[in-house]
Amino acid sequence: MTTANGNFNGIQEYADDQGLKLDWIDQKGEWGVKASVDGQKGLTLSDVQVGSYGDPPPQSDNQTGKPRGAASRPNAYRIGGYQVRTKSDIWLVNASMLYEEALQRQWSSATDVPWHTIRPLPDDIERAQCQLATFLTEVEFVAADVPGRWVASTSPDYFEPRMFLITQIMDESRHLDVFRKRALANGGGLMQRPNVTTSGVVGSIDLSRDFTEMSSRLHISGEGAVLSIFRMGELMAYNEAEKRIYRLAAQDESRHVAFGVMHMRYLAETEPDRKEEVHEYLDEGERALVAGNQNPAARDTAQSEALAILLGGGEKNFDEGYRKLLAIRKRQAKEYVQRIRSAGFGERFDNGRALPELMEYVRS
Ligand SMILES: [Fe+2]
Ligand SMILES: [Fe+2]
Structure with a gap:
């Protein structure tokens, strides 16, 4: 099995042994972000508005329910029909x-x-x-x-x-x-x-x-x-x-x-x-x-x-x-x-x- 980046370290052999696909593992949004916790309030929604995750687009063409910042999946159904997209x-x-x-x-x-x-x-x-x-x-x-x-x-x-x-x-x-x-x-x-x-x-x-x-x-x-x-x-x-x-x-x-x-x-x-x-x-x-x-x-x-x-x-x-x-x-x-x-x-x-x-x- 290969992924977008080719085989990944050591997991491939395990995946083959176990009959796993693991083809999702390299499909991701922005990586390496780390939210910091406010001591008093805990980890709030504002705290995870980091990097591109905190940046909603001026217009949304998301009709599939994709979480903001996640990698898209081309075969996703257009389930949304959302009226509010601005x-x-x-x-x-x-x-x-x-x-x-x-x-x-x-x-x-x-x-x-x-x-x-x-x-x-x-x-x-x-x-x-x-x-x-x-x-x-x-x-x-x-x-x-x-x-x-x-x-x-x-x-x-x-x-x-x-x-x-x-x-x-x-x-x-x-x-x-x-x-x-x-x-x-x-x-x-x-x-x-x-x-x-x-x-x-x-x-x-x-x-x-x-x-x-x-x-x-x-x-x-x-x-x-x-x-x-x-x-x-x-x-x-x-x-x-x-x-x-x-x-x-x-x-x-x-x-x-x-x-x-x-x-x-x-x-x-x-x-x-x-x-x-x-x-x-x-x-x-x-x-x-x-x-x-x-x-x-x-x-x-x-x-x-x-x-x-x-x-x-x-x-x-x-x-x-x-x-x-x-x-x-x-x-x-x-x-x-x-x-x-x-x-x-x-x-x-x-x-x-x-x-x-x-x-x-x-x-x-
Ligand atoms: Fe009320
Ligand atoms: Fe009210």
Whole structure:
């Protein structure tokens, strides 16, 4: 038997004796690379982005599922049919770091939430909590369902953001289950489903045909709004269990939002011709942030009324709760502006393009 480099030292005779082919042994990608281990974090995905292995191509012609950097096999089936084959369509600088962080910060909705601290609540409070939990159960389903469709559509050459999306799917599954558990943990139950899938941003997330289009709607508009609410969870929690749920969910959401912001920043820097298109998505997202159905704090919805009851401490304090809800809307608007500036699209706040109603919240 010969290989690309002829017989190799001493192994040939053994291979012949054993009836082995060993013709794979000289087919390899770049050889001699050695990743160094960071003492504190262990061997991370960033650490193995060495040599050509850390260098995804600007365009991927990989339709066979070949791992990035491996030697190709000419007779491999074209199993992929990947839609995302342009790096800037999905890339961000720190996906591998966000992926590792996601792995390290997984938590259990069964055992990390002190469920025993939930005590019977007044009926109006319990109903409001269950209405909000019903809304969040459905929203979290969408937040896992949509990235799931993009995982198999992305070239394995861009596996870092692809694998981050897989961690997001796990996170959102846990969010779905933790809010479902809350609805069923205290004598209440699920309430009427909100109108989030047929209109507003959540509906259009499902319809996105481009990854950045989806990401701006999901990671920036949708999850950004939800993150601001989770961060104020102390104000609407009635026990340690609810506080913990909001705190742990916020930790995950901030990672998902960071993914969207960093992707948008990468796109702005590498494909400035696409900025106007992204501004269009943001126009739509701002309208939904103020008045749409995907945002529990948006006005005149079952979930915003439920929030006002939780924030005020019951139906009798609805007005007080509504004033606190306005504070949440302001926080949402301000955090949104910070994120968009950080993503490299801040010009919309300086040139008058941003929705005036949104800017009122920012200024007030
Ligand atoms: Fe979530
Ligand atoms: Fe999320």
